[in-house]
Amino acid sequence: MALTEVQFQEIQDFAREIRIHTLETLNQLGFGHYGGSLSIIETLAVLYGRVMPTTPDIFARKDRDYFVLSKGHAGPALYSTLYLKGFFDKDFLHSLNQNGTRLPSHPDRNLTPGIDMTTGSLGQGISVATGIAYGQRMESSPHYTYAIVGDGELNEGQCWEAFQFAAHQKLRNLIVFIDDNKKQLDGTTAQICQTQDFVSKMQAFGFEAVRVKGENIPAIYDAIIQLQESSSDKPKAIILDTVKGQGVPFLETMEANHHLRLDAEMRQQLEEAILQLKAEREGSL
Numbered sequence: 352m353a354l355t356e357v358q359f360q361e362i363q364d365f366a367r368e369i370r371i372h373t374l375e376t377l378n379q380l381g382f383g384h385y386g387g388s389l390s391i392i393e394t395l396a397v398l399y400g401r402v403m404p405t406t407p408d409i410f411a412r413k414d415r416d417y418f419v420l421s422k423g424h425a426g427p428a429l430y431s432t433l434y435l436k437g438f439f440d441k442d443f444l445h446s447l448n449q450n451g452t453r454l455p456s457h458p459d460r461n462l463t464p465g466i467d468m469t470t471g472s473l474g475q476g477i478s479v480a481t482g483i484a485y486g487q488r489m490e491s492s493p494h495y496t497y498a499i500v501g502d503g504e505l506n507e508g509q510c511w512e513a514f515q516f517a518a519h520q521k522l523r524n525l526i527v528f529i530d531d532n533k534k535q536l537d538g539t540t541a542q543i544c545q546t547q548d549f550v551s552k553m554q555a556f557g558f559e560a561v562r563v564k565g566e567n568i569p570a571i572y573d574a575i576i577q578l579q580e581s582s583s584d585k586p587k588a589i590i591l592d593t594v595k596g597q598g599v600p601f602l603e604t605m606e607a608n609h610h611l612r613l614d615a616e617m618r619q620q621l622e623e624a625i626l627q628l629k630a631e632r633e634g635s636l
Contacts (some may be wrong), residue, residue, distance in 0.1 A: 366396035372431035386595030421476025422501035423457035431497030474507030484525035509510025518557025
């Protein structure tokens with residue numbers, strides 16, 4: 352069933368709040384992974400706002416949906432999502448990457464409430480997500496495991512070993528999102544290691560796969576529901592056609608936007624972007 356207009360508006364508002372808090376958190380720190388955090392916000396909003404509306408009480412259960420952010424450098428977006436879901440307060444959120452913090456730049460399940468898997472070393476998160484999905488199937492759980500991987504992360508052979516295992520085990524309860532934002536640490540994916548077409552690659556590895564616009568909330572939601580309702584026992588992949596810095600126009604067009612260390616001009620532009628987002632919030636009330 353498609354999203355109603357009210358449901359769409361709720362998720363859109365949620366995405367805006369995630370974006371505002373992600374920017375504010377990184378700005379007060381003065382550096383961080385802006386680009387790849389912003390590119391997954393609509394997907395996080397769909398997941399946490401509608402598909403797997405996790406709360407601290409739900410998270411405490413064993414039999415539930417699981418989420419693994421394999422591209423761990425996008426942690427700031429996930430942290431803002433968890434803050435908005437009531438896992439911790441704003442002071443905790445703004446302790447990102449500070450000395451003695453329980454909120455490191457990359458997620459740590461032993462430190463941060465709401466985190467299912469410690470990630471950061473690329474390729475390891477998706478391997479663990481596959482194991483979680485396998486365990487769910489062994490226990491005949493009706494729940495899903497969701498994972499987000501980066502396009503640059505898929506340079507790692509470990510990812511493809513995990514995908515091969517998932518297909519062999521017919522883990523239809525595994526839904527992988529590929530953040531195809533066309534950039535990685537040192538440049539574009541086309542320059543560094545051509546990705547080719549992710550849909551055909553994932554299909555070749557035994558997945559059902561679809562591509563959607565990564566800023567299009569209804570399309571992301573519809574793709575998830577379509578794959579959940581599929582009669583196929585194959586694992587699922589949703590390729591997100593995104594841009595680094597998504598939702599902040601000046602960041603979208605910046606050539607090197609994977610990790611930023613702010614100067615005065617950048618800070619001013621980011622503060623203006625936050626004000627614009629807050630103005631949009633007021634206009635939607």
